[in-house]
Amino acid sequence: MNQSWAMVALSAVVLVAYLFDFLGRWIKVPAVVLLIFAGLCLRAVTDAFGLSLTPPDDLLPVLGTFGLILIVLEGALDLRLTREAAPLILRSSLCAVLGVVLTGAALTAALVFWLDAPLQAALVHALPLAVISSAVAIPAAAALAPRLREFVVYESSISDIVGVVLFYAMLNEFTGFGSMLVSLTGEITLSVFIGLVVGLLIFWLIQRIQHHVRVLPMIFGITLLYGLGKIMHLAPLVMVLLVGLLLNNYQLVRRFTGGRWQGEGDFESDLESFKHLTAEFTFVVRSFFFVLLGFGTGLAELLDLQAWLLAGIVLACSIAPRWALLRGVARESAEPLLWFAPRGLITVLLFLSIPAHLVIPAFPKAGLMLVILVWALLLSMGSLRIKPAAQDEVAPVESPPSSH
Template identity: 40%
Template sequence: MTTALTIALCILMLLAYIFDITSSKTKIPSVILLLVLGFVVKEISLAFGWNMPHLVPILPVLGTVGLILIVLEGALELELNKEKLPFIVKSMLIALLPMLVLSFSLAAAFSYWGNVDFKNALGNAIPFSVISSAIAIPSARNLSTVNKEFVTYESSFSDIFGVVFFNFVTENDHIGTGTWGHFAGQMLLILAISFVATLALAYFLNNIKHHIKFAPIILIIVLIYFVSKIYHLPALIFILLFGLFLENVDELKHIKFFRKFRPLDFSKEVNKFKELTAEFAFLIRASFFILFGYLLEREEILDGSSIMWAGGITVAIFIIRAIVLKLFKLPLNPLLYVAPRGLITILLFLSIPVTQQIPLASKSMLIQVIILSSLVMMFGLMKTKTNKESPGTAPETAV
């Protein structure tokens, strides 16, 4: 049985790799193929009567580690300088505003038609309002440089804002002045931790001479994230800041303190670290979606009672997104289509406390929104030119 499982895992990962490298040609998001692959594996195992281990507890762990690595991978691709500050602020606002509008609108609908408390309805609505960087970033790989950078910033900020907003709503029974003060304290604390931890990890990365040094750093990053999570700190901010620092330390070389990092030598180590992070992120992301597909039930995908809600939510996602992109004078094509729901949506949905779950926001609705938003992205990108600087996507136009 062990040999068979090992062979199966190797084959599944190789198929995931094929999906990844062919997605630029087929325009089919690899997440859809991975979900289908996982579902087919389950059907085959049932048909042959194979006894599979209990895999449900593994899903949140894989998802959280995948989220960490994906945000880190995205941050390691982003250049940071004064000229890009307006671009970054704009991507932050475009990540935040649609999320807030959709969350409160959907919460009002859940509260009205589900006859539930608005706060609980809001906690259930937030997962549907967050763009999944796990799907958006790989899918933007063949867009123009500026659009790809925008998608990376926007989806990473969306993940961070979504997690912070979700935790704030679900972990506080009552929201008042004291709650906001506590939240401000948490933000200041995570910024302080991020500053110290980033400098320490960057120093280790640049000075450890042992032939194994990248894996321990990734393990420390994951450890810091989970310890911060115990104390309800927005740890994704640390992940983003750490990645941005590594990628942009050469921008700080005019400051005497940062010359100690030897920016030229440091960049070589960062490039190696980026490659390893990308490899790990691929394995974890592929494993997560295959496992999620394996755990899907046919009834959940085809549930007619939730399809109208899922369709309405998907339409609302892209209408709100179109309005916001127009307000900020960004091109609708191709940015409108890159708003998939996925890994972060699943993680937040699974994190809703039992006492705050509402029947209306079902797993079937979640799955259908993920599939529908990915299909919209797929068909939208199919009609988008793939050359790196196609008309209407030059930096001065797109930002």
């Protein structure tokens, strides 16, 4: 492909994704589904004409990782930390952690029984399928009432973080739950400290750097932070989440420092520019990722019965624990939150990170795409059940008097 056709293709992907974004909101179908189908159709056309277009092997993981960083950052930049929001944050975090653990345990047992897989291999295949994808859930949550939207942002972001931390912990040689817990606690504690320091540094820089190019270096600085955290075997998504939360809750920093960090510029305006550019980057990266994901899958692969069986098992092991957690822990009505637990970008990224010696040969890889598509369609169904006029009337399940 020459340079002119490459420019046409890249520009067309962004413009079509932009149209899909509008179309998806109108027909209540996540743009992710439309992007994946666009990739599948593009693959079918190239195969029909005998064209060989093979993206670099490392392109999808790099795009996905960059997209994940931006999506978690974008979600955190929309959240306000207040005393009133503390119960919601606690409930959504508990749902995220227990959801990953319970669903992961059920899927692990299913893979051991069904495919006769070793325990460690079953675990590292089950965990990616148990993680809620913030890349899909957060954009779709725009249709929800503000309180439920915050629940989805917190739950999906924490689910991503917990899933990634547990996944990489399971890749190491198992020496006991005690030693693993100590190691994870140390990693998360250090990640929290580094995230707070970097967040304060960016807060200070936004107020003092007057150069006309300043937001973009900060975004890539956060990406650098993620990469270094990954190299150091920390929890880099925790750092990214804390940076975003700290920037969007700058009033807490000024209150803590007694106003000494008050800059000369208009921080609110600068923060809006930071949010806007983050959203633009997220849109572009996410669009290319899901088109390439669809392009990498042949339509014939989706007809495999084993792949459909895997999709059914994942749904069965996901929906039952989620319904129980929403009712018992979150104390929310199961509708519409039950369907806001899609799989997507993070699931693919973790699967691409499974080392060769832990790969289960009999695992139907096409089932991964089916799981993503089926969950996205369920999310569409949940979005269609939302009545715009009654969005703000959705109320939590009544709590017993003793909980107040």
